[in-house]
Every structure is written in C-alpha cells, then in structure tokens.
Amino acid sequence: MRTAFYISDGTALTSETFGHAILSLFPVEFQHKTLPFIDDAEKALRAVDEINSAFAETGERPLIFHTFVDPAIKRVITTSDGVCYDFLDHYVAPVQAELGVAAQPKTNRTHGLNHEYNFRIDAINYTLENDDGVTTRNYPEADIILIGASRTGKTPTCIYLALQYGIKAANYPLTEEDMGHLELPYELKMQRHKLFGLTIDVDRLQSIREARRANSRYASLEQCQLEIDEIEGLYRREAIPYLNSTHASVEEIAAKIMTIAKLKRHRY
Amino acid sequence: MRTAFYISDGTALTSETFGHAILSLFPVEFQHKTLPFIDDAEKALRAVDEINSAFAETGERPLIFHTFVDPAIKRVITTSDGVCYDFLDHYVAPVQAELGVAAQPKTNRTHGLNHEYNFRIDAINYTLENDDGVTTRNYPEADIILIGASRTGKTPTCIYLALQYGIKAANYPLTEEDMGHLELPYELKMQRHKLFGLTIDVDRLQSIREARRANSRYASLEQCQLEIDEIEGLYRREAIPYLNSTHASVEEIAAKIMTIAKLKRHRY
Structure with missing residues (x-):
C-alpha cells in the first residue's frame, strides 16, 4: 500500500485537509502518516528518512502533502524520495498579484491562537x-x-x-x-x-x-x-x-x- | 473591505480551510462569506448574484475559493465578477498521473458519512x-x-x-x-x-x-x-x-x- 504523508511546521491540519480532499477523489487505499511540528532542519531530515523508508518498503513513491513557512525546511523535504505537493505553490503568487500586497508567512497563523x-x-x-x-x-x-x-x-x-x-x-x-x-x-x-x-x-x-x-x-x-x-x-x-x-x-x-x-x- | 467567498456543493469546509490558509498569509482584512451546498444551477446563479453584488458594493473583485464535483456548476460560478481559485485545479492531474488511476469525483466524499x-x-x-x-x-x-x-x-x-x-x-x-x-x-x-x-x-x-x-x-x-x-x-x-x-x-x-x-x- 502506498503511503501518504501530511507534513507541516504547525499542526499539519491544513496539509491533512488538502491531501485528504485530493486523495478522496481516487478509489485507492493509502497508509496515512502525519508529521506535525517539523520546524527545524534536524526534524526535517528525520522526516526525509521516514519518507525514504516508506519508499524502500513499498517500492512506491509516497505522496507528500506539505505546507511550510520556512523555505529552507521545505527544501529539505523536497530532497526526499516522495512526490511533493505544496498547495500554496500555485496560489500565493496570483492572490498576491490580485491584492497588491506582499505575503507575510508566519508559523501557526492558521491554527494558532488568535482573536477568534x-x-x-x-x-x-x-x-x-x-x-x-x-x-x-x-x-x-x-x-x-x-x-x-x-x-x-x-x-x-x-x-x-x-x-x-x-x-x-x-x-x-x-x-x-x-x-x-x-x-x-x-x-x-x-x-x-x-x-x-x-x-x-x-x-x-x-x-x-x-x-x-x-x-x-x-x-x-x-x-x-x-x-x-x-x-x-x-x-x-x-x-x-x-x-x-x-x-x-x-x-x-x-x-x-x-x-x-x-x-x-x-x-x- | 474586500469579500472572500468559500463555496462548495458540500459543507464548504475544505474551501474554508484552503482559502483561510492562503488569506492568513496576507495582512489584509476580509469580509468572509461561506455558501455551502450549492448543488444545482439555480443555487449557483444565486451565488453569482451575491458575488456580483459584493463587487458592486465594494468596487473590489471578491476572492472565490471553491471546490465542486460537477463541472457545470463550477462553470456557472466562474462567470461571476469574482476572482476564482479552485485548489483541485493544479493537483488532480499530477496525482492522477502519479497513481495511474482516474479520479472519480463524488459529492460529499470529504466531509460526509464514511467508515471512519x-x-x-x-x-x-x-x-x-x-x-x-x-x-x-x-x-x-x-x-x-x-x-x-x-x-x-x-x-x-x-x-x-x-x-x-x-x-x-x-x-x-x-x-x-x-x-x-x-x-x-x-x-x-x-x-x-x-x-x-x-x-x-x-x-x-x-x-x-x-x-x-x-x-x-x-x-x-x-x-x-x-x-x-x-x-x-x-x-x-x-x-x-x-x-x-x-x-x-x-x-x-x-x-x-x-x-x-x-x-x-x-x-x-
């Protein structure tokens, strides 16, 4: 069975929602693994090891759904044997152009403490x-x-x-x-x-x-x-x-x- | 204030998560509107009216985050004055190619009843x-x-x-x-x-x-x-x-x- 990873420097709830919405379109079973709070290079390297092990065990490239604020951590993950999907990739630039305001990424803004x-x-x-x-x-x-x-x-x-x-x-x-x-x-x-x-x-x-x-x-x-x-x-x-x-x-x-x-x- | 719409033929929870994750990157305030269960052409036309009214009132094109199973309903929404973002657009084709299995869209698969x-x-x-x-x-x-x-x-x-x-x-x-x-x-x-x-x-x-x-x-x-x-x-x-x-x-x-x-x- 192929493995799907949901990885983030925060709770990974957004990555889970994103990946799950896509995978639910396919009549395929996956083994699911969530790796939250991957917020430094060392943890990212351990995540890469886990991804590569899953590939070695199953012979199928794991699907990686991830969102990271820090591009350096994201780069580590993309060196893995998994197929990486970052849903921000295709949307930040067009929204930025439409709003005329630069994005200001901040860890845990999505599911952290806020006024609501x-x-x-x-x-x-x-x-x-x-x-x-x-x-x-x-x-x-x-x-x-x-x-x-x-x-x-x-x-x-x-x-x-x-x-x-x-x-x-x-x-x-x-x-x-x-x-x-x-x-x-x-x-x-x-x-x-x-x-x-x-x-x-x-x-x-x-x-x-x-x-x-x-x-x-x-x-x-x-x-x-x-x-x-x-x-x-x-x-x-x-x-x-x-x-x-x-x-x-x-x-x-x-x-x-x-x-x-x-x-x-x-x-x- | 610009309006952000979250629209879907289901609960719109995925559209909300998707749009919220993107908008949280920008230091901009929005008025948020969720339109769930837009599952026929008539409801889609009413949604278009609401989007167009928001544009007429604010003079700024609303941002529309949507996920639809039925492409006909999606087409109606994209005729509106809003700027439309469908996060499935960029990911279904590559995941399909990677899996070698055709996507089988089904309403409410994401947040509906299932074995879990x-x-x-x-x-x-x-x-x-x-x-x-x-x-x-x-x-x-x-x-x-x-x-x-x-x-x-x-x-x-x-x-x-x-x-x-x-x-x-x-x-x-x-x-x-x-x-x-x-x-x-x-x-x-x-x-x-x-x-x-x-x-x-x-x-x-x-x-x-x-x-x-x-x-x-x-x-x-x-x-x-x-x-x-x-x-x-x-x-x-x-x-x-x-x-x-x-x-x-x-x-x-x-x-x-x-x-x-x-x-x-x-x-x-």
Whole structure:
C-alpha cells in the first residue's frame, strides 16, 4: 500500500485537509502518516528518512502533502524520495498579484491562537454547561437551541458548532414522558426564534437505541415511531425549522444548520 | 473591505480551510462569506448574484475559493465578477498521473458519512461520559487520559481529540483537596501508560480562574502556584509526559499530544 504523508511546521491540519480532499477523489487505499511540528532542519531530515523508508518498503513513491513557512525546511523535504505537493505553490503568487500586497508567512497563523480563539473556548464551555436540557436559565445567551428525541445527534452537533464555528449551542431533549401531549416548554417558547429541530428515520433511531439499551421500550420500533411522529408534528405546528440527520455527518448537519438558521461564523 | 467567498456543493469546509490558509498569509482584512451546498444551477446563479453584488458594493473583485464535483456548476460560478481559485485545479492531474488511476469525483466524499464516522461518534460519546473524572470505570477503553489542575484545558482538548481524530479521551482533575499529599489515584496508576499531563503558566491560570470565580481562594495566585508546583512535581516524579497549554490553541495541544503519545488517528 502506498503511503501518504501530511507534513507541516504547525499542526499539519491544513496539509491533512488538502491531501485528504485530493486523495478522496481516487478509489485507492493509502497508509496515512502525519508529521506535525517539523520546524527545524534536524526534524526535517528525520522526516526525509521516514519518507525514504516508506519508499524502500513499498517500492512506491509516497505522496507528500506539505505546507511550510520556512523555505529552507521545505527544501529539505523536497530532497526526499516522495512526490511533493505544496498547495500554496500555485496560489500565493496570483492572490498576491490580485491584492497588491506582499505575503507575510508566519508559523501557526492558521491554527494558532488568535482573536477568534476565546470565542470558541467560551462556546465550548457554554455548550457543555447547557447540554441535554440540564438547565434552561442560560438560553438568553444561546446562539441556537437544538431540540429533538434522544439519540438524534443533538450533542455531537452542538459540540461541533461550538468548536468549529464558535457558536453557543444549547440542546434540549424531547423525552418519552412528554409524548401524548407534546408541547414546547415555557423556557423554549420564550426562545422560539433560536429553536432548531433534529429528526431521524425511525429504523435508524431504533438501531442506535437498540445498541445502547437492548430490548427496552426506549429502543422499540413502536416507541421510536411514536416519538418521531409526535415531534415532527410539533416542528410543523410550531413552524420550527428542522432537518433529518439520518444520512448526514456531524459536519454536514452543522453546516446546514448554520445556513438555514443564518448563524454568523465566529471563526474562519 | 474586500469579500472572500468559500463555496462548495458540500459543507464548504475544505474551501474554508484552503482559502483561510492562503488569506492568513496576507495582512489584509476580509469580509468572509461561506455558501455551502450549492448543488444545482439555480443555487449557483444565486451565488453569482451575491458575488456580483459584493463587487458592486465594494468596487473590489471578491476572492472565490471553491471546490465542486460537477463541472457545470463550477462553470456557472466562474462567470461571476469574482476572482476564482479552485485548489483541485493544479493537483488532480499530477496525482492522477502519479497513481495511474482516474479520479472519480463524488459529492460529499470529504466531509460526509464514511467508515471512519462511527469511530468519531463513539469517541465523542466516550469523551463526554468520561469528562472531569466523573467515573474511572471506563478507563480500560480509553486511548488517552488527560490529567491536570482545574482550567488547564483538559475538556476542550479531549473533545477536540474525539471529534477531529476519533480518539477516546478521558480526563481526570487533580483538585485543591489533593494538594499537600498529591499522589496518583489507584485507578490512574493502573492506566499509567495512557496518562498525559497538562500544565499552564501560573499567571495565566490565575486570570482564567479569576474570570470564573473572582476573589476566591481557588483563583488566588498562591493556590495556583501551589497546585502547579505540586502537579508538575508529580509529572516528573512519575515520568508522565506533559505539556504547557499557555500559548497553544486546542488544535496545537491536540496535535502535540497525538505526536508525543504516538496515538493513531482514526480519521483523515
């Protein structure tokens, strides 16, 4: 199997995103290796050794996706037996020409500390403190409040919204006990403009719940059907925007919510 | 102010990473706009309108960072008044030549559901259920257990490790009550090979705690100094790897931990 390396003087998150986006176009399996914080010549030489070993072992030239601020370190990496791709190569010059401003490379500017950073930490703390309806008293500060049945993806989505976009995302479960006479609690009614519903296909919900609590009423098809019917009815009756999470990743659900609810990103 | 657009038929996360990495090299402020899920001609035409309006308002051509699977939609976007950059343009052909395999573009392959996805959801659930030492009985399943004083960044780091890398990350606080006779609890000793310590500069810790609980003993300089001294002493005595989170973002802390602890990524 061919090896793909993601290398950078920082976290290598940009190199990973770049390389992964390209490799995902090809129906080929790779062994993936990330080498972050390669920020001096000695580490770069060790990286070259690792690349060359991978070539020697597999007989196929490793693909190297890298971003470096220091051209001297980059030059060391390009002496390796790997095929090197630096996505800045083709874009810095044209953007520089368009802006009429010289690039000023600085290590860790992409994923380091910056002015947007506190937003995100505050958002993560907020989201954890307002998970699963444990309290409703902080809802006035929420950017969004997700509601839905148990196991429809509310918590992972809230955490992703906080971490990726700096959004203060609370969530409130609509539970078994509410069924039969489902209404929005007073605290949610007061924040109606922030509500966003999640739903899910009944058979998918059943299988997720079955994995958590086998043979329970909670995981029964009847119960799942009842909850989803009643909750979707509530969304429609109360004109709450909602989406179905069945075939979507947490990234996709979060990006859709951002768009539909017109939320402002606190981070780029 | 010039506008930067991030556009895609999927979440636009790749376009955001790509554009942000390039723009972060320039000391220029932008207004940022993300347009995800532009997956038909009608939406593409609306995006073009938005780009052209931004040009009309500012008199400066917007920069467009985009990735599309369908070349027909891409062509619509490139008719706009913006300057278009597609980072796949320069890399698909050379990678294709190197691999000897034709690219098979598919919508949402990058940030959609895939076989690594369940790993991440399981890891998020694990991390939330094993936050802040609430229980130690699941430590045998942990990939890593972060320890440290209160407010050194354990929880956001664990969540990031789970979400980004699919790592099951528990965390355990070393608290005020333990000071003076600090020892590893039995449950942690049993998992010594999974332990990783966080520390932080005393003045930074003091200011974070002061913001949470002003004028408390918890936030006093003496208490912060005492805890950090004793905890760093424990790390050294027990040979626990650790790092200082003061000047690092959660991405940087997580990437460093992955490297030092040699953790395997469950996601690329």
